[in-house]
Amino acid sequence: MQAQLKQYFGFDSFRKGQEETVKSVLSGRSAAAIFPTGSGKSLCYQLPALMLPNLTLVVSPLVALMKDQLSFLQSKHIPAAALDSSLTFNETKAIWADLRAGKTKVLMVAVERFKNERFRQSIKNIPISLLVIDEAHCISEWGHNFRPDYLKLPSYQAEFGITQTLLLTATATPVVIEDMANKFNIAPQDIQTTGFYRPNLHLNIKAMPEAQKYDFIVDYLSKSARFKPIANQYREADANNSAANNVMGAQGSHACPTIIYVTLQKNAEDLATKLKHDGFNAVAYHAGLASDLRSTIQNAFMDDKVDIIVATIAFGMGVDKSNIRNVIHFDLPKSIENYSQEIGRAGRDGNVSDCLTIVNKERLNVLENFVYGDTPELQDIHFVLQDIQSQSNTEPLNEWHVQLYRLSQECNIRQLSLKTLMVYLEMRGIIKPKYSYFAEYRFKLLVAMDVIEAAFNGERLEFVRAIFDASDKKKIWWQLNFDNIFEQYNHNGNGAQRGRVITALEYFSDKGWVELEAKQMTEVFDVSDNTFFVAKVAKELTDTFVQKQDVEVARIHNMLKLFERPQCLSNQLSLYFGDKAAPSHCGHCSVCHGNIVHYPQCSTPDLPSSETLKELSKPFLTSYQADQFKLPSAELLTKFLCGISVPLFTRLKARKIDNFARLENNSFSEILSISRLILSD
Numbered sequence: 278m279q280a281q282l283k284q285y286f287g288f289d290s291f292r293k294g295q296e297e298t299v300k301s302v303l304s305g306r307s308a309a310a311i312f313p314t315g316s317g318k319s320l321c322y323q324l325p326a327l328m329l330p331n332l333t334l335v336v337s338p339l340v341a342l343m344k345d346q347l348s349f350l351q352s353k354h355i356p357a358a359a360l361d362s363s364l365t366f367n368e369t370k371a372i373w374a375d376l377r378a379g380k381t382k383v384l385m386v387a388v389e390r391f392k393n394e395r396f397r398q399s400i401k402n403i404p405i406s407l408l409v410i411d412e413a414h415c416i417s418e419w420g421h422n423f424r425p426d427y428l429k430l431p432s433y434q435a436e437f438g439i440t441q442t443l444l445l446t447a448t449a450t451p452v453v454i455e456d457m458a459n460k461f462n463i464a465p466q467d468i469q470t471t472g473f474y475r476p477n478l479h480l481n482i483k484a485m486p487e488a489q490k491y492d493f494i495v496d497y498l499s500k501s502a503r504f505k506p507i508a509n510q511y512r513e514a515d516a517n518n519s520a521a522n523n524v525m526g527a528q529g530s531h532a533c534p535t536i537i538y539v540t541l542q543k544n545a546e547d548l549a550t551k552l553k554h555d556g557f558n559a560v561a562y563h564a565g566l567a568s569d570l571r572s573t574i575q576n577a578f579m580d581d582k583v584d585i586i587v588a589t590i591a592f593g594m595g596v597d598k599s600n601i602r603n604v605i606h607f608d609l610p611k612s613i614e615n616y617s618q619e620i621g622r623a624g625r626d627g628n629v630s631d632c633l634t635i636v637n638k639e640r641l642n643v644l645e646n647f648v649y650g651d652t653p654e655l656q657d658i659h660f661v662l663q664d665i666q667s668q669s670n671t672e673p674l675n676e677w678h679v680q681l682y683r684l685s686q687e688c689n690i691r692q693l694s695l696k697t698l699m700v701y702l703e704m705r706g707i708i709k710p711k712y713s714y715f716a717e718y719r720f721k722l723l724v725a726m727d728v729i730e731a732a733f734n735g736e737r738l739e740f741v742r743a744i745f746d747a748s749d750k751k752k753i754w755w756q757l758n759f760d761n762i763f764e765q766y767n768h769n770g771n772g773a774q775r776g777r778v779i780t781a782l783e784y785f786s787d788k789g790w791v792e793l794e795a796k797q798m799t800e801v802f803d804v805s806d807n808t809f810f811v812a813k814v815a816k817e818l819t820d821t822f823v824q825k826q827d828v829e830v831a832r833i834h835n836m837l838k839l840f841e842r843p844q845c846l847s848n849q850l851s852l853y854f855g856d857k858a859a860p861s862h863c864g865h866c867s868v869c870h871g872n873i874v875h876y877p878q879c880s881t882p883d884l885p886s887s888e889t890l891k892e893l894s895k896p897f898l899t900s901y902q903a904d905q906f907k908l909p910s911a912e913l914l915t916k917f918l919c920g921i922s923v924p925l926f927t928r929l930k931a932r933k934i935d936n937f938a939r940l941e942n943n944s945f946s947e948i949l950s951i952s953r954l955i956l957s958d
C-alpha cells in the first residue's frame with residue numbers, strides 16, 4: 278500500500294481516514310468514507326483500484342464530476358476511462374475493447390447510464406471488483422440531495438454481481454450515514470468519518486432587512502482587501518484571450534474568486550447586472566442558460582477571468598476550484614446540508630476564506646413555495662397509474678412506454694418528481710425497467726446521396742435506398758419514418774428490422790456521410806401484474822410525497838434556528854454532521870466574535886379574504902376552464918397564485934395570465950385553505 282501510494286500518487290503518508298478505508302476495501306469488505314471536501318476521498322478508491330484484480334466501477338451523479346478525476350488518473354498513468362454521451366462511436370468502441378481485454382482499471386459512468394439496457398448487458402460480462410458511489414448521500418431519501426436513480430444502485434450491484442461497495446460523500450448527517458450503510462450492508466467499523474470542521478473557513482451570519490442587502494454587499498466586496506484595482510499588465514495579458522472576453526465582457530482579473538448564491542434565476546441576472554454596473558467583474562450563472570454558455574462561464578471562472586459568479590444552486594457540483602475566497606449567500610440557503618455543501622466550496626487550498634450569509638425572514642415563503650412545487654397531487658399520480666394500467670392492457674401487452682417529457686406534460690408532474698414517482702413504482706414492483714429506445718431519428722446529408730449509394734450494392738443498396746425513400750424530407754433534416762420503411766421494404770419476405778435501420782444510420786454517421794440526431798428517449802417498463810388498486814396506491818404515494826415535503830420545509834426552519842443560536846457556528850455545524858471533535862469555540866465565526874443573529878422584524882403579507890381570493894382567481898379559472906372544461910384543484914389554483922410553476926402552466930401560458938404569482942410572498946398552506954373554501958362553494 279505504502280509503495281503504491283508513493284509510486285503512483287507521490288505521497289509519503291496517508292491523510293486522516295484514508296488508510297483505514299483502503300484497508301477495509303483491500304480486506305474484501307464494503308466501506309464508506311465521509312470526509313470533508315478536499316481531504317482526499319478519491320484516493321480511497323484510486324489506490325485500491327490499482328491493487329484489486331478486476332475493474333473498479335465509479336458512479337457519479339454528474340458527468341462533470343468525472344472529468345477532473347479522469348484527467349487526474351490519466352496524469353498518474355492509471356488506465357481509466359469515462360463513458361458519456363459526448364464520445365464518438367469509435368471512442369466508445371475503443372473503451373469497450375479495453376474493458377473486455379481487462380486493460381482498464383477504473384471506469385466512470387453517470388448514474389443515468391444504468392438505465393441503458395445495452396450498457397447493462399455489456400457491463401454484466403465484465404468482472405468488477407468494486408463499485409464506488411460518489412456523492413453517496415444522494416441515495417438517501419431523507420438526505421438533502423436525493424437522486425431517484427441512486428435508489429436503484431443496490432439492485433444494480435446485485436444484478437452485476439459486484440460483491441463490494443465503497444461509498445464516498447462529504448455531507449451526510451448520522452441518520453443519512455445509517456441509511457446508506459443499511460442499503461449496502463456496511464459494518465459500523467468500516468465507516469470512516471474524519472470530522473467536518475474546517476479551520477480556514479470564517480463563517481459570518483448577518484441579519485438585515487431585504488432592502489439593505491445590496492448596499493451592504495457592494496460595501497463588503499469593495500472593502501474586501503482582496504478586491505484591489507485591476508493591474509494593467511494583467512489586463513493586457515488577458516486581452517489576448519478575446520473569446521472569453523467577448524462572452525464575459527471581462528476586464529481581466531486579480532484572482533479573488535467569489536460565488537454569490539441567490540434563490541431565483543432572475544435574481545441571479547439582476548444582481549450580476551447591478552454589480553457589473555457598479556464596476557465588479559460579475560457574471561450570472563443558472564440552469565436557464567444554454568449549456569455551452571454555462572461551460573464558458575464556468576471555465577472563465579476556473580481560469581480567474583471572472584471574479585464573481587452570481588449563481589443559483591445549479592452552480593457548484595463539479596466545480597473543483599481550490600482558491601475560492603468568498604462564498605456569499607445573498608439569499609437564504611435551502612437547508613443546513615445545502616449551506617454546508619455550498620460554503621464547502623470555499624478555501625479548498627486551505628487558505629483563509631470568508632463565508633458570509635445574509636439572513637432575514639422576508640422571503641421565507643418564496644423558499645418554502647419551491648418545496649410545494651415538487652409535490653405531485655393525488656389526481657396527477659392517479660393519472661400516471663391509470664396510464665400504466667391501460668397501456669399494459671393493450672398491445673404490446675404488459676408493457677409501459679414512457680417519454681418523460683411528454684408524460685410530465687400530460688400528468689402535470691415536474692420531471693424530477695416524476696422520476697422519483699417512477700422509482701417508487703419500481704420499488705413497489707409495479708413496473709420493472711426493460712430497455713429504452715429513441716422514438717425519433719433525423720439526419721442531415723453531409724455528402725451527396727449518390728456518394729452514399731455508391732458504397733453499396735445488391736440487397737444492401739436496396740435497403741439503403743429504402744431508408745432514404747421512406748424518410749420525410751424537410752429542407753435540411755430528413756425525418757426517419759419507421760412505419761414507412763416497415764411497410765415498403767420487403768426483400769424475399771424479410772422485412773426491415775428496426776435495429777438494422779438504426780445500425781445503418783449509425784454507420785452513415787460514422788462515415789461522416791450524415792449528421793444523425795436521436796430524440797424522444799423512450800423508456801420501456803415491464804408491467805407483469807397490473808391488478809393493483811389505482812386509488813389505494815395513489816393515496817399511499819401521495820402520502821409519501823407529502824411526508825417528504827414536510828421534511829423539506831422543516832429543513833429550512835432548522836437552518837434558521839441554527840443561525841440564531843448563540844453557539845459557535847463551526848461547532849454547531851460539526852455536531853450536526855456527527856463530528857464531536859470540533860472545538861466548542863472556533864474563534865473565527867460571527868458568534869465567537871460576539872455577533873448573535875436577531876432576525877429583523879418583518880411584516881407578514883396580509884392574508885386575503887375569500888372574497889379577494891375569488892376575485893384574484895377569476896382570470897386563471899377562466900383560462901383553465903376553457904382548456905380543461907372543469908374547475909382546477911385547490912392545489913393548482915394555489916400554485917398559480919403563489920407563482921409555483923408546473924408543466925401545465927407552460928401550455929396555459931400561465932405567466933401571462935393576470936395575477937400569476939400575485940401572492941408569492943404568502944404562505945402556500947394558508948392560501949391553499951382559502952382556495953379549498955372558494956372552490957367547494
Ligand SMILES: [Zn+2]
Pocket residue numbers: 845846847848861862863864865866867868869
Ligand atoms: Zn465559532
